Amino acid sequence: MSIEAARSLQSDRTTLRRKPDRGAYDAATIHPILDEALLCHLGFAVDGQPYVIPTIHARVGDRLYLHGAVANRMLRAITDAPCCVTVTLLDGLVLARSAFHHSMNFRSVVVLGTASEVTDAAEKAAAFEAIVEKVVRGRSAACRPANDVEIRTTKVLRLPLAEASAKVRTGPPIDDEPDYALPWWAGVIPLRLVPGEPQADARTAAGTDFPHDLATDVGSARFR
């Protein structure tokens, strides 16, 4: 493992208290989970009221990028203010012999930090590309790039990946020892997010082939 991959993003605030054995703080664990997640949930507070809004993120190295319209309330609320970005990948339903020990298999990441606006044109362009490429690899070369007006009316925020934690649960249910004698079926129902057949819109010229590889380029498919 490289030094970068082993770098710890642990802090007191990101340290797991419940089931600490499920926690990880190294970039090698945290980055792939952020990359696989197609969306994140962004938390911020306004006048003491927490809000959680789904949005798209993209990671470039140890920076996470968020974007939206310049007038966007959410982006305004998190600019230069503490926020939290959380992603969760649901991998399976865990059915135990007791109601109590039912669980889910998942991989989640919580990032704490303060986001700031990207004003450098090259960094902003790279962030745009990362966001498009995250959804479909190769897509930025298969559509019209952002023009000046679009770039100007879109705000990009950078959140350093400096303070974060991952939490991962895998494997079968863990029942209380006496419960293993019970006759119930117990195990895992795996869950996967899968892409269906691409549906061209009504104004795509007839005969235009879908230009991407569904199995390897779309969303998180390439990570499986």
Place this chain on the structure above:
Amino acid sequence: MSIEAARSLQSDRTTLRRKPDRGAYDAATIHPILDEALLCHLGFAVDGQPYVIPTIHARVGDRLYLHGAVANRMLRAITDAPCCVTVTLLDGLVLARSAFHHSMNFRSVVVLGTASEVTDAAEKAAAFEAIVEKVVRGRSAACRPANDVEIRTTKVLRLPLAEASAKVRTGPPIDDEPDYALPWWAGVIPLRLVPGEPQADARTAAGTDFPHDLATDVGSARFR
């Protein structure tokens, strides 16, 4: 539509400013989205720092239930304090002719409110059952119910569904009119969360059949 289903959960704080045509505030829109989502993202603030943690929720009527260990930091932080519960169902990737108009089809719900601890034994038992049944319908009759110790060490919180909004995007990309002349493929890649073959754990007795209907009882499958 019943009076209950048409009841508005709109408030100034839950009113969508961006793309207001995608917003809805009626229980008939909001409840099924909450029911289909297998997990939610719970937002709260501690010392001005927002946190967003994934957890399981279950709806009973116009109440949302959350649960966890009595010692759980997150539950302690939201008890009698403002919180936000957000669920997001990702339905598709929207590929436009311009990078700018790429989007996602999704259904999300944001609930604002203050959660309080459930102390009534019958309500707590009903919340437990709703949480188990939400994951696999019929499961609460196919496992050992919670015993007194488990009930005592688990905290259940009730969040009234009184202030909420839904945001829904469906359909093809919407490109700028001149861009429709471009040769790019544009359309939607549908996404679905699908269950795989159930994997019995090593200590399930050989020959024990999976006791649920994968197509209709598991997770959100019954909503599709």
